[in-house]
Amino acid sequence: MRKVEFNREKRPVVWQEDQASAVLSYSRRRSIVTVLASALVLTACGGGGGGDSSDSGENLVSGRIGIEARTRIDSDTADDIYWGTAVANDDTPQSLPSPAIAGGYLSASVGTYGGSGTDFYRDMEDDFRLHLSSNQVVSIAAFAVNGASSAGTPSALVSLGSTTTGLSPGTPVSLSPTSGDGNYDLRLQALTGGPFRYLISVSSPASDSALGVSADDVDWVPGEALVTMASPMQAQSLSSGGPLASATREEVGNGLWRVKRNQATALTASTREERKADTLAWIQSLREVSGVVSAEPNYLYHALTVDPTNDSLYPLQEWHYQAINLPTAWQALASPGEGVRVAVLDTGVFSRTPNTGHNWHPDLDDGNENGNNLQILSTSDFVTTSDDSQAGEDGNPANPGTDDGTAPSFHGTHVAGTIAALDNDVGGVGVAPLATLLPIRVLDNTGNGSSLELINAINYLASLSAAQRPDIINLSLGGVAPSTALENAINNASDKGILFVAAAGNQGTTDRVYPAAFDRVIAVGAVDAGNKRASYSTFGNWIDLVAPGGDSTRDGNNDGQADAVYSDWGQQTGSVFEPAYAGVTGTSMAAPHVSGVLALMRERDPSLSLAKFREYLRRGELTDVLGSQTEYGYGLINALKAVDAASADDLGTFISAYPSAFLFDGSVTEASVLLEEVPGDSTENPLGSLTLDSVPSWLSVTKNPDGDAVRLDATIIDSHAAKQSKVTLGYTNENGPQTLELPVNVQLGDPVQSRNAGRHYVLLYNADDPSGDPVQQTVVTPSGGRYTFTFKDVPAGRYLLVAGTDMDNNGLICEQGEACAEYPTNGLPQPISKGEGDLTGLTLTTSFRRAALSSTGLPHSATQVYRVRHPSATTKEMTR
Structure with missing residues (x-):
């Protein structure tokens, strides 16, 4: 029986100009300060995310859209049926990588969406084939389609091997392999009702390979x-x-x-x-x-201050914490960050009751007097617009959300979580989980603010008593204007001992971004899980160092997960606010890693100054050198080295691993890890006591001297048995026996050219009047695992750039379960500014996962949607 009903004959298409205006609402202010989980305001000459300063005379806006690692799409969505390109996948299952994130469409009926004039089609079964390990989990979520309620509520069945369960919108299901490692068929069948979108999330088998942190022996x-x-x-x-x-x-x-x-x-x-x-x-x-x-x-008796294995989000955070050698630093510290005060100047912090404050994110305030990381200052909201319940400055730093149904930015909550989320078996854990957070709201609910609001906040913090003022201020924000007044405020606060850390920007160019480029600010660029500079990360000789910021188009460490940085977030549904978690990328995510490490250092050395920090940096005592100083500054922050420097080499002697895991893909069967002693001049010799306590049977690991270090060379000797695992090392230092566990990440690979998120509608909106139709629209399909787009004859102005799939053919993109790309970061769209001439080299990333995630890694928050001008083929015959 044919399950897809459509005419495969291709016909000429024409544009329909009478579609409703885009479902879009912003309240954007012209601003100097913008959130740097996204790129800064761009200019036509050299600032366009890798822009080209040449002028073609065509007034181009162009760029490319990368696809999140391991992304695939159902081969017969309604959009494919509409365009006549669908390939049925019930007779021959469609292959998926493992792990994977895949979107799709099903419907038990046919019909027309109310008010749109577009159609949905019957598609009753989709089959997929994937290779699973026994500890992997397959999660599926379904989403009802707007405008199809008259067709009835969808219901479906999901089968994995011999296991079958029901599926309906709003109730995700999870299935596990029942017959051990092997190939499995995943079948989704529509039973009743109208169209629905679905997402398949196949977990990584690496989730149980966290780096162990255990208490010392007696x-x-x-x-x-x-x-x-x-x-x-x-x-x-x-x-x-x-x-x-x-x-x-x-x-x-x-x-x-x-x-x-x-x-x-x-x-x-x-x-x-x-x-x-x-x-x-x-x-x-x-x-x-x-x-x-x-x-x-x-x-x-050593309290195991940080035990990340009991925090459910930690398997997703593992890559960016291992990259900076944080678990080993935790092992060496009794009270990481205790007594150190870190101010986060951002969009505020999540609250279940934002109008009145309190009821904060449970990862930041667990209600326990001994575990509360938040301290709310009497003036903690410097936003002067009326986007919250109290206009002007006040003492409530809660993120107010939005009142128009758009997805708010919980950017400040994400930054705060990376710095100091509690180790309380809820969500994730921060770099310095015992530090005290001072949330300060300087950006409104659109992620924008003025330089005056930022200056007022800094001046206020600097005016506090020594016991109240912050030790560190994190600025995951920036702009292209070198404000003298802002620099003066920073210098005044710096004179009082406050350390400033700022995101370097996401332009992917060498253009300076402020406040990061000011002399007394530590400027932080971003790397992915392979310790490569993220393509968006601004660079130049003014960058101090780099930290993990992620790049969701990459899986740099082969752990089966896109390289996003995971931390706290929020979910707003109408007037209801619920805590959530998010994977986001950007230099905004890199900066709080450094702020957290500074908190660890300040706990060990309360007198740590900017001059002392920069001297450590210059001497190579804080970082691992990655390459060109223009791209990476002095290198990647190493938490263990940093706290050892601040401790006057009094931590004891620990073994540091670089890289932090053995990395194998489908073609690479050999990998090495270099083990070094920290501090390097210690009289102890833990490397001399090194033992290989546990090695998988399919892996050969040998110890080889490498100067003052030891190199572990690993070779896969049975590729059929190779899977995610770990190597356990033992050694003895002056504190007794220690354990170091190195993940072994084995993936079959994810060829970039195989990634596919479906046909994308790319839209360019007037940022100052976004309520109308797009200024321009184009339709693109992937080539080589990415999309390229070009708009011609675009006048100078400010624009919003978005793209996404329309899998259900209802004329809306970026709905739940749809792939979406917003410039420059999903969930955090920001305007671009185009001058005279061309604006080229813009880069976006499309993903089926929006900013807020549920525990299964699937979206669950309301997301902003955009209406497309849908091309139509009036001569196309569609079987009903």
Whole structure:
């Protein structure tokens, strides 16, 4: 039985000009400050995201749209049926990569969308084939289509192998392989009702390969003992001879005494381990002293301050935290960031009750007095527009959301989560989870603000007492104007010891972005999971260093996930606000990694100054060198090196791995990891005690000397058995036995040319009057795993650039379950400015995943949609 009903004959098409205007609403202010999870205001000469300064005379606006890694689309969507290009996939299952994100369309009926004049078609079954490991999960979410309610509520069945379950809009389902590793057929069948879109998300098998952080084995203080005496009288008459000779005694209470041995009487011991062994022998002799009931070491107890494995979001955060050697730094720290105050000047912070504040994101405030990372200052909202319940400055930094149904930016919440999300088994964890966050709202609900609002906020923070003012200010925002007044405000605050960290910008050029380019600001560029400069990341000789910012078109570390940075977010549905999480990319995401590491450093050295930080940076004590200083500054921030520098090399000696995992793809069967001691001049020798405690049977790993380091060379010896796993290493430092786990990421690869998110409608809107039809529209299909687009005869002005699929043929793009690209970042659209001449080289990324994600990695928040001028073929015959 044929499931797709359409006429395959291609006909000429004409444009319909009478379609309704776009469903779009913005309240944009001309501004200097814009959120840098997106690119800054662009200019025609050299600023267009890699723009071309040449003038073709055609007034072009052009660029390319990358496709999120591992993205595929159903081969017979309604849009394909409409264009006559559908390929039925029920008789021959369509192949999907594993992991994957794929969108599709089904309908048990045919009909016309109300009011639009466009049609939907019957498509009752889609089949896919994929290779799964036993620990992978396949999640499917369905979305009803706007304008088709008269056709009835859709219902469907989903089958994976021998497992079948029902599927309906609003209720995602998850299925797991039941017969171990192997090939599986995934079948989706429409049963009743009208059209619906669906998303398939196939998880990565790497989710269980997190870098382990475990508590130290039993440790004790050398030269000390806790002694319990039979009676106070015996304690007072302790002999000064024997093992108590020259020992000092301190009464603790209840017959317990702390006894310290005079080191002059101790045996000569050159290492901590020898001193500990000598202490044990001394304690054994104490137990033989008359009147001593017990004698034991003064044991050390190390709180495992950060245990990321109990935070559900951590498997998605793992790549960007491993990249900066953060898990090992956590292992070396007792209280990461405690007592350090970090101000986040941004869009505010998520609240369930934004009109009144409080009820903050549970990842930032768990309601426990001992775990509350947020401190709300008396003035914490400097936005003067009336986009919230209190016009002008006030003490409520809550993100107000929007009142027009558009998706608000919870950008500030995302930044705050990366810096200091609590380690409370909710969501994710921040770089410095014990630091105190000071959320300050300087950007409105469109992600824009003025330089005056930013200056007022900085001046206010600098005027606070030393106990109240922040140690660090994170600025994941910027503009192209070098405001003297803003620089003066920063310099004044810097004179009071405040460190400034700012995103370098997403233009992909060398144009300076402010405040990052000011002398007293630490400018941060972005890299992906392969430690390559993200294509959007601004660069130049003014960049200080780089940190993970992600690039969702890449899977740089072969972990099966697009390289997005995951952190806290929010979801607004009408007047209801719910906490959520998001994967976003940009230098805005890189900057808070550095702010978090600075908090770790300030906890160790409260006197850390900008001059001292830059001297460490110059000497190579904070970073891993990646390449050209023009592209990467002094390199990629290394949290372990940084806290060691701030600790005057007093952390102990730990092993640092670079890269942080063994990376294999379909053609690469050999990989290496370099292990180095931090600090490098330590007298300890943990590399000498290195052991390979656990290695997968299909992998060969050998230790080889490499100067002062050790290189681990790994080779896949059984490619059929190779899968996501880990290598466990053991070593001993001055604190005792340590464990280091290195993920082994094995993927069959995701050829860029195979990526496909379907036909895209690319729209260019007037940013100052976005309520009308698009200024221009073009339709593009992928070639080589990406799209290219060109608009001609575009006059100078400010524009919004968006693109997306129309899988259901209802004339709307960027609905839930549709692929969408907004310039420059999905969920955070920003205007572009075009001058005279051409604006070329614009780059966007399309994805089926919008900013807010559910626990399954599928969208669940209301998203902004755009109406397309739909081409029609009036002579096309459609079977009903």
